[in-house]
Amino acid sequence: MNTKSLLAKLGPFLGLLLVIALFSIPTEVRGYFLTYANFKIILTQTVIVAIGALGMTLIIVSGGIDLSVGSSIAFTSVVGALLIQRDWPTAVVVAAVIAAGAGIGLLNGVAIAGLRMMPFIITLGMLGVVRGAAKWLGGNETVNYDTSIINTWMTTPDPFGWSLPAGAWVAVVAAIGTAVMLRQTVFGRHIFALGSNEATARLCGVPTVRTKIMIYAVAGAFFGLAGLMQLSRLRQGDPTVAVGLELDIIAAVIIGGASLSGGMGTVLGSMIGALIMAVLRNGSQQMGWPTYFQEIIIGLVIIAAVFLDRLRQARNT
Amino acid sequence: MTTARLRLSGIRKAFGATQALRDVSLEIAAGEVHALVGENGAGKSTLMNVLSGGLFPDGGAMELDGAPYTPRDTLDARDRGVAMIHQELSLAPHLTVWENIMLGAEPQRGGWLKRQEAKAQARAALARLGYGQLELDRRAGDFSIAEQQIIEIARALRTEPRVLIMDEPTSSLAQADTERLFAVIRQLRDRGVSVIYISHFLEEIKRLADRFTVLKDGQSVGSGAMADTSQAHLVRLMVGREVTELYPARVSAAGPTVLAVSGLNAGPRLTRADFTLAAGEIVGVAGLIGAGRTELVRTLFGLDHCTGGVVTLQGREVTGQPPGAGWRSGLGFLSENRKEEGLMLTLSVAENTVLPKLGKFSRLGWLNRRGMETAAMSWIGRLGIKAHGPAQRVGELSGGNQQKVALARLLEYPAQIFLLDEPTRGIDVGSKAQVYELIAGLAREGRAVVLVSSYLPELFGMCDRIAVMRRGELVDCRPSAEWTEPSLMAVAVGAAA
Structure with missing residues (x-):
């Protein structure tokens, strides 16, 4: 392995260390910023973007993009809230929310692979369609319910204890599962082949249409799972939540070393990318920076990440 | 059996x-x-x-x-x-x-x-x-x-x-x-x-x-x-084939040398090229696909990065220039790739024609649309471009007429040396004859032309001299009369003479 590819692999870690170091310098926040309690908060704040980034990793590695994630998360959280309102058993609610996400992904996949349309355009359209559907479903307001066990998944009873919230464990398990799938299954390797050279994959007998549809459907299931965590965090179904979250999720994947032109990307990198986004937000809050300032910083980080992607591409060709 | x-x-x-x-x-x-x-x-x-x-x-x-x-x-x-x-x-x-x-x-x-x-x-x-x-x-x-x-x-x-x-x-x-x-x-x-x-x-x-x-x-x-x-x-x-009479009669009238290329080199696709070009002269460049012909003209125009050699343009050395300089230094370039590089298919005939010199048709940044259309109209007439008018989108025209628009743009700019890469690719016989007449006209006016073509009869019909490239190298350049199609092809494929 040469120095350059080593740097490319370590890049996301260095980025994470860099942002942590940055927020550790100012004395007014250092005391709290570096505590385990804050680490727990950051982890919990990461969960939704991290699970979304798992699905997005599959899509971006295959050379696609999905802009409808934020809307999918809102839609599936509204679905979950409505089902809890109707006293459905928790297991069925969980399955239904994930299935709803997978259904949206399936629609995306069929439109993209079956009709040979550009992922950017299809999912941009679906961003509006799904957001509208979420508002329609929720009667244009938040969907409230009395209580549910789901509400406890994104918090721990003891904020200063060692135990992590269930949602964080779900994200970790999902990440390991995705990493194994990408590496050890034929489907996983075909995702890379599609992103690296679609024409060749087709020529070699990879079922490109079916693989693409599956990619978007599986990714949709992850977005449904992220919607479930959103529901748990807000304790209500809010059709207006997660606007613009797709950008955080895409940024996390790109910061993690995936290439927007496909063929490259790792689960570990995407998870680090999600952590970087969460640390940035958390640190900015600790510093007492106004939200508009956070938005500017996140935006600049996205541009920097895409610029790094470009440098990587230039090096590879 | x-x-x-x-x-x-x-x-x-x-x-x-x-x-x-x-x-x-x-x-x-x-x-x-x-x-x-x-x-x-x-x-x-x-x-x-x-x-x-x-x-x-x-x-x-x-x-x-x-x-x-x-x-x-x-x-x-x-x-x-x-x-x-x-x-x-x-x-x-x-x-x-x-x-x-x-x-x-x-x-x-x-x-x-x-x-x-x-x-x-x-x-x-x-x-x-x-x-x-x-x-x-x-x-x-x-x-x-x-x-x-x-x-x-x-x-x-x-x-x-x-x-x-x-x-x-x-x-x-x-x-x-x-x-x-x-x-x-x-x-x-x-x-x-x-x-x-x-x-x-x-x-x-x-x-x-x-x-x-x-x-x-x-x-x-x-x-x-x-x-x-x-x-x-x-x-x-x-x-072996018979040549039809598409080509205008030309009298060679080479003037002073306007372009001298010596040891030009631009990476593995173009390893060495030496030749000269005189005013009023048409020099053909023959060779197989991938022999470095396109790289030669692109490098001369400044589109590809030049890694060595000396180019003397009307007495001045101009190696390693950026693309824009090609136009300003009196070179005109026609890309072999009409659809992707030569034309803006979604823009109008008028816009495509005057693109390199929009400045002439604007005042304080405001475009003089009527002026552009008048200029385009005159080209439509002179080249016999079959279009509804200057406002028609170039993508709607036939291949031959698209090529004429690309040529009109070249002619609109007062270049002295024209680098034409496959100017008749994919156009019909009638349009070809018109394009040949145009090229011959340029030479008659004392301008110099480098004509890259894969079609040997075209090179023999049009050129004063023909250079042959093989595997990135310009291996031979002789007056057309000293070549025959078989002898030229033999050099291009590297066969023993």
Whole structure:
């Protein structure tokens, strides 16, 4: 392995260390910023973007993009809230929310692979369609319910204890599962082949249409799972939540070393990318920076990440 | 006589009005290397696409080992035993060597990859080619072109092909790699694989192939055993044709030298070029695809980065200039790639015509649309461009009229030296004659023209002198009268004179 590819692999870690170091310098926040309690908060704040980034990793590695994630998360959280309102058993609610996400992904996949349309355009359209559907479903307001066990998944009873919230464990398990799938299954390797050279994959007998549809459907299931965590965090179904979250999720994947032109990307990198986004937000809050300032910083980080992607591409060709 | 491995008879294929294949017959035995030769545009690629399932023929019959052969698509062709290795490599650069070789046929159990087995199979495929030592876990994109080609051959062999088609496999290989590839091909032949080998390089074919077929203008015009034929005979078969009177009468009237190129070098695709160009002169550049002709004119115009040599333009040295400088230093460039580089298809005739000098049609940044349209109107009249008017989108025009718009833009700018790359590609005969008249007119006015063309009659009909390029090098430049089509083609393909 040469120095350059080593740097490319370590890049996301260095980025994470860099942002942590940055927020550790100012004395007014250092005391709290570096505590385990804050680490727990950051982890919990990461969960939704991290699970979304798992699905997005599959899509971006295959050379696609999905802009409808934020809307999918809102839609599936509204679905979950409505089902809890109707006293459905928790297991069925969980399955239904994930299935709803997978259904949206399936629609995306069929439109993209079956009709040979550009992922950017299809999912941009679906961003509006799904957001509208979420508002329609929720009667244009938040969907409230009395209580549910789901509400406890994104918090721990003891904020200063060692135990992590269930949602964080779900994200970790999902990440390991995705990493194994990408590496050890034929489907996983075909995702890379599609992103690296679609024409060749087709020529070699990879079922490109079916693989693409599956990619978007599986990714949709992850977005449904992220919607479930959103529901748990807000304790209500809010059709207006997660606007613009797709950008955080895409940024996390790109910061993690995936290439927007496909063929490259790792689960570990995407998870680090999600952590970087969460640390940035958390640190900015600790510093007492106004939200508009956070938005500017996140935006600049996205541009920097895409610029790094470009440098990587230039090096590879 | 035994049945042939592959037999084609009367294959026809048209694209719109262009008859790419008229009547192609081909017979290939098992365990034979069969060379397919012909000029650029003779129909070789079309024929290979028909064979490998990428295109459906309009007529004719194909038989594989005596059974009718009608592939549905490339995948079906591969399953029936016809595999093709394209000139542009088609590996997935991000995947490892073994993943590329096993792509689409990974050994698996219930969706789980059997990694060790896959690697073992890939190793075996490479070992059969004598490349068992290749690192299986490295990314394919990190290997040299020659090694990538071996990986691709290994992949093609995985399906145990009966016919392997190779399109210009040595065009980007160094001599040593070519020798190793030949060893692999001979080995395949000895194992009973029929290899169809497409190449422009006659000396290679002479050494490698058992039999040959020559294509000319979409027809098979000759075939036979390689041992019984000479390179000169092949060249005659490739180029023999009657020339029609499309070309304007010209009197050579070369003035002072306006362009002198010495030792020009721009990377591996253009290794060396020396020539001069005088005012009022048309110099042709002949050569095969990939010989460096396009790189030559692009480098002269400043589009490709120049890595060495001296270009003297009207007494001034102008190497290493950025593209914009090409226009300003009195050069005009017509790209061979009309649709992607030459024109803005979604913009109007007027906008395309005056694009390099929009400044002349604007005041304080505001465009004078009427002025632009008037200028475009005059060109529409002078060149006989068939368009509804200056506002029509260029993409709606026919190929010939698009080309005239591209030329109008060149003429609108007062260049002294014109670099024209395939100016008549894909346009009809009538438009060609008009374009030739235009080019001759430029020379009459004392301007100088470099004309790159794959069509030899055009070069002979238009040029005062013709330069021949081969493998990145400008090897010879002589007055047109000193060339014959066979002698020129012989230099282009590197055949012994």
